[in-house]
Amino acid sequence: MTLASSLARRDPLPDNAPHVLLVDDDQRIRELLGRYLQDSGFRVTTARDAETARAAMRGLAFDLVILDFMMPGESGLDLARDLKSMSPIPICMLTARAEPENRVEGLEAGVDDYVTKPFEPRELVLRLNNIMRRGRIGHEPRDEIRMGDYAFSVERGELRRGDETIKLTERERDLLRLFASRPGSPIARHELASDESTGSERAIDVQINRLRRKIELDPSNPVYLQTVRGKGYILYID
Template identity: 40%
Template sequence: MRVLVIDDDPKITALLRRALTFEGYEVITAASGQEGIDMALQENPDLVVLDIMLPGLDGWEVCRQLRQHSTVPILMLTARDEVADRVKGLNLGADDYLVKPFALEELLARVHAMLRRSKQLEEAGRRLRFADLTLDLDSREARRGERTFALTAKEFDLLKLFMENPRRVLARDMIMDRIWGYDYSGESNVLEVYIGMLRQKLEEKGEARLIHTVRGVGYVLREIS
């Protein structure tokens, strides 16, 4: 399994690299917030160890941006043991929080636990659910209530992205990058076309709309009461 360490302290980075490598993990590192975001999106790590005090983008912003694109487990490190800081990190999407200086054994135990929990969730959660919508990742079957409907490959990928990020506004460019790739050079309105086709299938029997347009930004999967 691959662990990304985002920390600008070379001593901490070297310590974590040695310890995690000894435990059998592949370790990659980044020394700034932007580099960390880029590596997380490119290398697809299984877990991120993220320091808060970073040059450029701080750990808060890195965590916020990663949660717009990824569900990777995030363990935040900070020198400040303030309740407000812990709450802020968890509200931004961090999964756990460790205060410096930390005992290496505790950090390794938390990493093991987070990766084990992530693996269990992955094995048990082969179905994504939101409201009355279910997406089976093995059969690639979609269901709205009791109604089952088929999806094309791209429709499946697009709906899966939304269901992995419920209630989060997904920017149009991010969706294009994730589903069609950075080098896509096809029709500029391809996303709008696929959103329309997805909505047609999701709302075929008059069901309430779940995929909503956020004007000037992108789209979001959410219920409107």
């Protein structure tokens, strides 16, 4: 799905809708992504560079900042470092650079998530919602998590799609419970395998692939249960 094909008619947003500052020097991305975010329930203010972003933040309060990594003048990385030194505002960084060292740079600067271009718009919205959820409630246990059409009851260990119950193995149930305790946060393979019920790290990869077939519309291109290269896996929820 592309940004251009994802746009729909916008309805008026409530005053308490989360307010996002989108900072990118590419006008087309600002326009298309800004409209998509509005369609997804966010109020959006855009800025073409760090200077414009700072001016916007002097007059408005934002719930989250989306930053392009490379911009003329002050880079998104430098702006992220400065913003994080002053406040804990959540930051999601967008970049065309997919190298591990660039991701590490962003995380070391304090950004809360790092998304490479091109990206799936729906995935980005999931990530933004997870960032804000972590900021509001941290890792509070929850009774149920939702992934699109699927709902998982943590207490009962039951996965459902509408009225249909999806059969889970004990290992899949244990994995979902662990992911449900830390949605939006990467969990390392060795941690997933530390419980005897989930087995070795190699077995974890097999279990993840099987679990994806049960919660993803397209298991080969997962939206919810994703691989974090060099770290493990992460579960995004609605």
